[in-house]
Amino acid sequence: MDGALELSPPPPLARLMEERVLALFLDFDGTLVDIAPAPDEIVVPARLAERLRTLSRRLDGRLALITGRSLEDLAGHCPIEGIACAGSHGAARRDAMGQALGDAARPLPDGVFDTLHDGARDLGVALEAKTHGAALHFRADPGKAEQARAFAAEVASQHALAVKRGKGVVEITQAGADKGGAVREFMRHAPFVDTIPVFIGDDVTDEDGMAACNDAGGFGILVGDRSPTVAQFRLSDVPSVYEWLSL
Structure with missing residues (x-):
């Protein structure tokens, strides 16, 4: 609607x-x-x-x-x-x-968080670790939104994970x-x-x-x-x- x-x-x-x-x-x-x-x-x-x-x-x-x-x-x-x-x-x-x-609930596969950590550092966005996922926060720098979303989508695609967009954040979770x-x-x-x-x-x-x-x-x-x-x-x-x- x-x-x-x-x-x-x-x-x-x-x-x-x-x-x-x-x-x-x-x-x-x-x-x-x-x-x-x-x-x-x-x-x-x-x-x-x-x-x-x-x-x-x-x-x-x-x-x-x-x-x-x-x-x-x-x-x-x-x-x-x-x-x-x-x-x-x-x-x-x-x-x-x-x-x-x-x-x-299942945690992220081995190695995914390390990949996200390195990518977040390179992009200059904040990474939040979660029990069953992770989040890239770009509220402090909205200009990083598309880069963060593209990076999250790439990581998710490689590991059959899901991406969720939010206000100033993109998250990686288990599919479903x-x-x-x-x-x-x-x-x-x-x-x-x-x-x-x-x-x-x-x-x-x-x-x-x-x-x-x-x-x-x-x-x-x-x-x-x-x-x-x-x-x-x-x-x-x-x-x-x-x-x-x-x-």
Whole structure:
């Protein structure tokens, strides 16, 4: 769908919860925290984890965070005990009790990170190591975007990996690891089974999660004004997300 600015805000969450059995899937960066110049520079709102657990209880546990960060990195910024989560773009998934869901995530093949390290150094971009992937950050120098993307695509092609573009970043992951797959995996397990799924996210990588929700009879909510998008509704920014969720 083009024209993201023409999308209307979603109906009030309280009303939707009265009408349907909802499940919420939330991106993290750009949705629950503002994007920062570097991944470790984000500012996490006070008591965010506690507020998310309260929201999860309102939904009888039908809440999951789905982020490009590794689960370990996410936990370092926001304690996630008691909240279902998927990290590394859905490659690693666990329920609210901390039990793994689906197949175990695989790390990058031997030698790939060394290749990325050398390439990032030569390009002058930052390399972020992840448990199940890696990311090249060029937010500080947007002029490096095409070079970084081309280099990532070359490495991915050589090793049958996948490339994911984001805001100021390009990531290398295992093929098939995406946020749509995470949504579908959660929907196979209680308490998400037979619910109406809603995905809230801001970046290109969130489109897979929104599409999976659309396919299951739910919908996506775009944060910001990016287009094109498969989202059906739009919230303008992170504070608008908090207002809609009553966080």
